[in-house]
Amino acid sequence: MSETIKGFCLHGKEKITPASTIPVTSNTSVVAMEIPALQEGEILAKTLFTGICGSDNSASLGKSNFDWVQRPRIIGHEFSAEVLELGPGNHGDLKVGDIFTPLAMLGCQKEDCPACSVSKWNLCASKEIIGFHRNGGFGQQVVLESDRVVLLMDGLTPEQGALVEPLSVVVNALHNKANIKPGQDVVVTGCGIIGLMSAELARAAGARVAITGIAHDRDKRLKKAKEQGFITIEVSPENSLSDQLKKGIVDAKGIPFGTKNGQVDLVIECSGVPPVLTEAISVVKPEGDICVIATYPKEVAINATHLTRTSLNMRGSMGSCRDDYMVAQKLMATGVFPSEAYINQYSFEDITQAFEDSIKANNVKAVIKMN
Ligand SMILES: [Zn+2]
Numbered sequence: 001m002s003e004t005i006k007g008f009c010l011h012g013k014e015k016i017t018p019a020s021t022i023p024v025t026s027n028t029s030v031v032a033m034e035i036p037a038l039q040e041g042e043i044l045a046k047t048l049f050t051g052i053c054g055s056d057n058s059a060s061l062g063k064s065n066f067d068w069v070q071r072p073r074i075i076g077h078e079f080s081a082e083v084l085e086l087g088p089g090n091h092g093d094l095k096v097g098d099i100f101t102p103l104a105m106l107g108c109q110k111e112d113c114p115a116c117s118v119s120k121w122n123l124c125a126s127k128e129i130i131g132f133h134r135n136g137g138f139g140q141q142v143v144l145e146s147d148r149v150v151l152l153m154d155g156l157t158p159e160q161g162a163l164v165e166p167l168s169v170v171v172n173a174l175h176n177k178a179n180i181k182p183g184q185d186v187v188v189t190g191c192g193i194i195g196l197m198s199a200e201l202a203r204a205a206g207a208r209v210a211i212t213g214i215a216h217d218r219d220k221r222l223k224k225a226k227e228q229g230f231i232t233i234e235v236s237p238e239n240s241l242s243d244q245l246k247k248g249i250v251d252a253k254g255i256p257f258g259t260k261n262g263q264v265d266l267v268i269e270c271s272g273v274p275p276v277l278t279e280a281i282s283v284v285k286p287e288g289d290i291c292v293i294a295t296y297p298k299e300v301a302i303n304a305t306h307l308t309r310t311s312l313n314m315r316g317s318m319g320s321c322r323d324d325y326m327v328a329q330k331l332m333a334t335g336v337f338p339s340e341a342y343i344n345q346y347s348f349e350d351i352t353q354a355f356e357d358s359i360k361a362n363n364v365k366a367v368i369k370m371n
């Protein structure tokens with residue numbers, strides 16, 4: 001192959017904060033890539049569409065919760081791709097030309113692994129995430145294990161294929177961890193794509209949903225949430241979520257949201273901002289639920305006595321499994337999750353701009369057309 005294959009590479013580790021004067025993409029660049037020889041069980045694929053994840057942004061900004069990622073690394077774990085070549089070994093029914101999305105997390109698959117022995121690769125202590133532990137979907141070609149391939153379901157476009165992984169994370173959280181019931185009032189904290197997807201799936205499960213954001217989100221992500229019919233709550237240190245719920249929030253029909261004292265049934269935490277989780281505990285009803293999908297750059301203070309005295313259920317939810325991918329695909333193919341409302345497509349030539357827009361929250365969900 002004579003043409004150069006390119007990839008978007010994380011090479012630096014410098015901590016970039018809002019106060020920094022260097023560009024937010026200083027730790028990354030577009031590079032020419034070498035494709036390694038295929039090992040046993042590996043395949044070569046041409047990437048089609050790849051989504052930018054909040055974790056890609058955090059790694060690009062040098063946040064400490066991504067210090068462990070080896071540099072240089074072609075990042076990207078949310079993608080669709082087409083099989084170009086099968087390496088040595090058995091690949092089952094997989095064939096050249098198949099279109100798939102990979103499981104982001106590959107477990108050790110050892111019989112004595114408590115997670116892998118029950119097919120929960122997402123909870124394996126030695127799991128490997130594509131795009132962090134090995135080169136990923138922001139390369140125009142990618143080498144990966146055929147074990148992690150999930151074929152795209154009929155009726156799903158390759159562009160939607162790039163959203164299967166993030167939607168599967170929300171499927172896992174809402175189906176297995178959130179204890180969501182029809183008629184509940186749910187607050188989603190954070191209006192990044194995981195927050196917006198959580199809002200859609202919570203509503204699909206019969207809940208009434210409010211979603212929070214900050215002033216910067218007003219013209220983009222909160223506006224999108226409002227267009228999609230959700231109650232939106234702009235929060236700030238001076239105008240907190242709990243204060244606004246206590247003062248009273250109403251839905252589009254004027255019906256009060258939450259209880260008279262400003263509490264809700266469930267909070268789904270998607271912001272990754274420590275004080276947001278600290279506050280979440282105070283806005284949930286006794287015996288209510290908090291589902292945490294975000295991760296945090298430092299430890300979070302929690303009023304554990306209040307947690308006990310109100311018998312709250314607080315659960316974390318990590319990644320997703322193959323079953324969740326199948327549900328996520330179905331939710332998009334059948335239109336339950338309206339993916340077209342949330343995608344901002346960029347060409348590969350504009351990938352650095354796409355990262356800049358995503359890091360600055362100036363888009364909703366960036367998906368790159370890779371080739
Ligand atoms: Zn992700």
Ligand SMILES: [Zn+2]
Nearest residue numbers: 108113116124
């Ligand atoms: Zn394992």
